[in-house]
Every structure is written in C-alpha cells, then in structure tokens.
Amino acid sequence: MSWERGELQTIACARRLAGKRSVFIGVGKPSTAAILARMVHEPGLVLVYESGTIGAKPHRVPLSIGDGDLAETADAVVSVPEMFNYWIQPGRIEVAFLGAAQVDRHANLNSTVIGPYDRPRTRLPGAGGAPEIAIGCPEVMVVAPHGRRTFVDELDFRTTSGAHTTAVITDLGVLEPGADGELVLVAVHPGVDAGEVRAATSWNLRVADELRTTDEPTRRELDALRDLVSR
Amino acid sequence: MSWERGELQTIACARRLAGKRSVFIGVGKPSTAAILARMVHEPGLVLVYESGTIGAKPHRVPLSIGDGDLAETADAVVSVPEMFNYWIQPGRIEVAFLGAAQVDRHANLNSTVIGPYDRPRTRLPGAGGAPEIAIGCPEVMVVAPHGRRTFVDELDFRTTSGAHTTAVITDLGVLEPGADGELVLVAVHPGVDAGEVRAATSWNLRVADELRTTDEPTRRELDALRDLVSR
C-alpha cells in the first residue's frame, strides 16, 4: 500500500498520542492527527482547542478551531480567558502540538517575523496561544515540514520556548532533545536516510547512534486517515 | 396609620433607591428595602446578591442570599469570583447596603470580633464580601440599629472602610458624612429627637443645623412593605 510522506507524518503524530489523556491542538496536521488517534489508538483521548472546546469529538477535520462542530460535540465550552488560565497554565492538558515557521536546535519556535522585527521581510501571524501553551503543557510536540528555511541555525524571533518539547515530527523523521536539550535525529521515515534529513537542516544535526526507522503506516491507520480527510 | 420604627427604617432605605439603577444587598432589612423599592419607587432597579444573582426579582424576602428564587428570577447567574472581579470591583453596582456590629464616626465598620482579635469576647461572622464591596461600589449605605454598643467611639476591629459611605440609616434617624468625613445626624424619624439619637451614640454625635424629620410612611409604602413581609 503506497502512501505519501505527509500522511506518514500525520500517522506518526497520532501514534504518539496512544496512552495520552488529553491533547491541545490547533488546525491542520495536529488536528487531523488527534482525530485519527481517537479513531485508531486512544478512543477516550480528550481534544482541547484554544477556542474553548474541551472534549470536542469532531467527525471531520475542522477548517478553523472555531468550527461549530467542535462546540456541538464538546463536553464543555469555556471562555478564552478560562481556557488559558484554568486549563493551559496549570498543566491540565497533557500534550500540546505546535507548528512554526522556524525551529532551532533547541526546539524554540518562531511564528512572528522573518527578518528584523521592525522591518520584517515576512510578517507571520504571530504568537497566538503558543508561548503559554509551550510552558503550560507538560509535553509539547512540534510538527513542521523539514527544510533548511524551517530548521534554522538562528531564529529571526523567538516566539516560543522549546523547554517542554519532547519531539519534533517532520515529514522526514523524528527529532528528540538529547540530555543537553539539543535536538537529535532519532528516527527517519521509511525511504529517508540521515543524510537527507541533515541536508534539510541548517545546523549540523546530530544523529542518534541507534537511528530507528518509523514503522510503515498500517492498513488500518491509512484507511482511517484517508476516510477522515475525505469527510 | 401606625407603624414601627423598624418598618420606617426599611422604608427610609427603600426611598434612597429611587433613581438608582442597581443595588448590592445581603439578607435582612437591605433585601427587604430593595424589594420594596422595586415595588414602590423604582420598578427597574437591578438587585444584585453576592451569591452571583444579577437582576433577581424575588417575590418574597429571601432567608438566605442563596435562595433558589433568586437564581430562578435573575437575568444572569455568575460565579462568586466573577461577581467580585467583574461586577463589584469595577464599580458596576451603583449602591451597596452593608450592616455591621459596630460603626464608628467615619462609618468604618466592624463585623469581625468584639474584644481583642486573638481572644475575642464575641466572635462575629467576619468580613464576607464587605471590605471589597465598600471600596468597589461608588456609594455605600449602612443599615444598623441605633445603640451605644453599635455606634462606638472606637472599633474593636476595622473590617470595612467607610470611605464610600453616603448614609447610615438607623431605626432612629439618618447620619451622613460631613465635609471632613465625620458622620452628622441629618434627619430623625418621626417621634425621635436629636437628644435620643445622641444618647444612643457613644461618641459626641454632631447634629446638622437644619435637622430634618423623615417623612412618615405613606399608606402605599406601608401596605407594600407589610404585604411583602407577609408573603
């Protein structure tokens, strides 16, 4: 059964949610991965969106974190201040997924500007909930496409701390922080080798002694994912 | 038509609510007065109880600020943190009624202890919402029975500041702060003279040059009050 790298990235994210109780997600791949995890790995997984929906059970991948489906299926809907103060800040949500335009070797993230802050070449959307999600949730996983413009030697702006990040899951493989906090390539996806990942990273990426290869998507994972995105 | 001093005290409180938009009340006389004001003077008056009921329209005088009738008839029910943070603290409620065991010449109140704090002769209930109500609401009216044990030269404990108090309404008359903030007897109830009020006050109570006499209860006021308390 053939698959695309983006599919495997989503499936790899979903697998990481097995055994977790709650996950904080934005839209895009993390949302797809979390819904997939509920379908395949962890039916009781609590999905929390920053729009205030706790325990949402979306049938479809939402375009926006404010889609009505999320509020209708949620166990509780809370205001945005309550979401950040009562739910994120005290670490009540076990795992958070974050994305970014730039990732550095310590998993710090930039989603603010490319170029100088006062005269940016590219103005990105900005912080959103990420700075406090990243220090509030006990565990953070970063999801990003692997390339030299994303995996940079130095961030143009540090929007978010990488201190709680346990994994960076890309379309090429998985990076995890080593003992000193610097990211190490610990797994490549099938058909990718360490050289390709290193070439797509601006800094001199460390590679684990025992580099793993991500398991191929199972038929069940792939069927569920394709069913989900077709809804 | 004969009446009791306690009835006139309640009626005098109710009259002060004419033209007001919102009033914060506990149980007892203030609650009776506020419901009476809605019946007689100000049908649109918004009653706010610290139990979180905003715009309650009780048919009966509640025994407790948590009576179900208050929640059922309220425009909105909010949590206690919201009540204090969003409603009291910013001064959104125009007038508050407060009671106390001791009142001093600046309308500071004691509802904590009689005697030393660490070995009280009488342990009173304590502050409740009063300290922040007294500085949050733009206008405070104190309701207390007039006597030397209540109107004291020095408080045993200052629970609440008198800084926002505009009137102290007793069963004998009405005190208002003068230019320097010290309470002045500005009105006596019918049948009471200044000497009786001064004798019931521990400090040397000032009397206004033009001492007024509270208007007798009207038939409408008295009928409404008696109807209300009989429900």
Place this chain on the structure above:
Amino acid sequence: MAEVVALAEAVDGLVRDGDAVALEGFTHLIPFAAGHEVLRQRRRELELIRMTPDVLYDQMIGVGAARKLVFSYGGNPGVGSLHRFRAAIERGVPRRVEVEEHSHAGMANRYVAGASGMPCALLRGYRGTDLMRHTRVEEITCPFTGEVLVAVPALNPDVAIIHAQEADAAGNVQLWGILGVQKEAVLAAQRSLVTVERIVDELELRPGGVVIPGWCVDAVAAAPGGSQPSYAHGVTVRDNDAYRDWDRIARDDDTFRGWMEDRGLAGARA
C-alpha cells in the same frame, strides 16, 4: 478519570487525617452528606477551608474535627451566629481552632489562583482594614500605574468536596443554579470528590449549567438529597426550618453533642 463509587469508599480513599479539605457550595449545593461521612469515618486534625462555614462546618468544628479554619464568613445565613464556631474560638470548646480569615473577594481569588496554577492573585481589597495585619496578604505595586494592590496566596486544598445535581457514568459532572466557587475549588485541589443527586446515562446540558469533565475529578458518588438542609436547584428545596432549628441545637454544648451522637456524627473520643 473519575471513578463512580459509594460515598463511604470515596471518603475513605480521598480524605486523610490532617488534610486541608475544602467542602464548598455557596449557600447552595453544600455537601452535607459527604461532610457527615467524613465525620462518620472520624477524620481529625483537618484544616477546614470554606468561604462560608455554615451549619456543616459548625458540626465539624463542634465535634473537634478541625485544627484550623480558613474562611471569610462564619454565620448561619439569615439566622445569626454559628454557636460551635464561636465556642471553639471564644472558649476553646471542644478545642482551640487556628483561624485564617479573608474577605470573600480574597478567598474567591485565592481559589482562582489555585485553579490557574498561579502562586497568587491580585485584587483591589483589604487595604484600609485590620485584616491586612491579621492574614496572609501582601501589598504589590502595579508596574504600569504605580497603584498599590493586594496579592493573596493561591489556595490549593489537598481535597475538594462538592455536591452537584448530576454526573454521567464517566464522572462528568453538571451543576446549575447558584454556582459559587465549586469549579475553582475542584480545579485547585490535589484530589476531588463530587457527590450528586443522580447518575444519568448522558448529561443533558442545562441553561446556566457548568460541566466539570470527569477526568478532572477523582471520585463521584451518588448521594440523593446530599446537600440537605441546603438544596440542589431544581431537585431539592432549602430546609429553612432546619437552619433556624440549628440555632437552638448548637447553642448548648450538651444539646449539640446529643444531637450529633444520635446521628453517629460525634466520633469516638480519645
């Protein structure tokens, strides 16, 4: 994830001697049944936390279960004094109780800080009162305006116990009517127990309803009528006579003890 268990089992598993225990419910949904179970199991040396210690805490203080009381208003609402509370503080009967008292706004914000994982909360309060000198608050200056505000320390009880109208089999809880500070108390606590009027198959969201997800609660126990003589909005009615009667019962040391012993709430004395 909340386990749905019997009340006795829940209290046995969650409440320990010496714990800081908050039984909350602001004039509504007061968890009498759970508090009585704590007494039946003879838990002692408790730090009892509650904005409005009323009849339930008068009972718990009166049998000597409390070493400390953290509160903001200790009265019998609409009736008058709490005589056991007064006896403990004025006369040390049956034992002295350490007192830490706040204003309602202070207590509410302490719970908010606790629920928010913050060490403290800010408010405009306490200043100009003698409470400043007698309780745990600190002045703090706003870095933007220079205004002097007051910080209160977070409240994070060992156990929070509340009563609600409904829970489902997964332990998701819904309460409605006067909301008080119960959600904050549960979220601020290390452990939590919710007693409910009824367990339902599926929660139907109510107007004014607040849902606490089951995964934030340790135990849910059915206790129909469990907030009487307080009430559960839409289910039971406040027993005002019981509150009035309590004044007579609690006024006298012996009458009180007899009343508690008759109900198995007095505990064994050492």
Place this chain on the structure above:
Amino acid sequence: MAEVVALAEAVDGLVRDGDAVALEGFTHLIPFAAGHEVLRQRRRELELIRMTPDVLYDQMIGVGAARKLVFSYGGNPGVGSLHRFRAAIERGVPRRVEVEEHSHAGMANRYVAGASGMPCALLRGYRGTDLMRHTRVEEITCPFTGEVLVAVPALNPDVAIIHAQEADAAGNVQLWGILGVQKEAVLAAQRSLVTVERIVDELELRPGGVVIPGWCVDAVAAAPGGSQPSYAHGVTVRDNDAYRDWDRIARDDDTFRGWMEDRGLAGARA
C-alpha cells in the same frame, strides 16, 4: 440601559475617528456587519484591537482605517496569511500601522483586567520569548513564593463591538456556542455595541448561554447574518469558501480595492 437602534445609528453614535475599537469574536460571532458599517461611515485613525485579526481586520487595515493594531494572532484561520495585514506591516500599503502584539493568554488577561477594573493582570507567560522585549509587559515577583511572573496592562477599549444571537427589547443579550472573550471586551470597554441575529420578546436561557445585562451595553442593533462569513452558532453556518476566496482577493492590491469599492467599503480617499 441599552437602546435598541438601527446599526447605522449605533455606529454613528458610538464610534469616533481615532477611537481604540475592539471588534471581538473568537473564530465565531465575528461582527462583520458592524465592522463594515464602521467602514461605510469612513471612520479613520482607529486603534484596532482584536485577539485574532482575521478577514474583517484585513479589510479594515486594507482601506487604511487603522493607525494601530493590538493583537495576538493575525492569520486567516485554516487558510494562511492575511495579505492586507502583511502589506501594511511589510510594505506600508496603504499606510504604516503601529503594531502592539501579545500572546493569546496575555490579551485574554488584559481584557480580564479591564473587565475587573484592575490596572493589570498576572500570568505565567512571555518569559523566554522575544515578545518580552517588544511589547508592554513587566516582570513582577510573587511576594509569597518569589516566583517571577509577568504582568500585562489592562485593556479598556473606547468601544467594544460584538455580535450575538439574541437580545430582548431591554437590550439584554445572549450568546452561546464558542464564547471567546466577548463578555470581557464589553465589560472592559467605555462604550459598547452588540449586533444580534434577532430581537426577541424575552430571552430564553440556553445551555451554554452567556447573558450580558442590557444595562451594561450602550446600543443593540439587529443585524441578521451580521457575522457572516463567520457564523452565529445555531443560526448561520461558517462560509469556509469565503475565507478561502479571501486569500485570492486580498493577495493583490488592485483586486482588493475593487472588491471593497464594489461593496461601498473602501471609503473616499483624501
């Protein structure tokens, strides 16, 4: 007490050139109709405040109505960039816009402080980020634990504008579904306008419903469909295609201007 008036009259009476205006609605109930009326009335030099400037603020920025933007996330949700927002910041087209940016937690707590009448609010945030150096936050030390926290200044807009499902004739407002920060925005603002899908005789309290009393609101105006292409839970449906189309419309300066002019939203140029 809220007056129930026509939208044009409400905007004319409440929104002035140069005002700090918050049009809130967190991905839901975004007050498009009211924002468009502000543009039709050619209000300029506005300080636009909003956690999530999306298509509406892209339009307002794109016609040059804003002198300043206060925000935490400026993107087209699920689609990508806001091209007019980028054009203003990257190229000064049609004009430079001053930027004050925060995190969501910071903005939410700024509104909470504003609604609470406090000068600031505390949170655990911003630290370890470059935002600290580029925005208005200050470190503050917890007097109980010594932990260094962050204070954000209160946000008190001149005007808050929100959209809700219902109001009654007295201007009492009810909204439900995703709640966002709208109640806080209204309570924090000096003046407020609520547009609604419908005016009803009497509000019927809904599950998940939040009521804002009419006496806290200045004006209520009927604007059926007034949050489209966003939506009003239970009344209208989010027009995802419009959000996707906006990417193409806003990408090109001339296409954008033509689109706005066709709808009477571009204003007269000096």
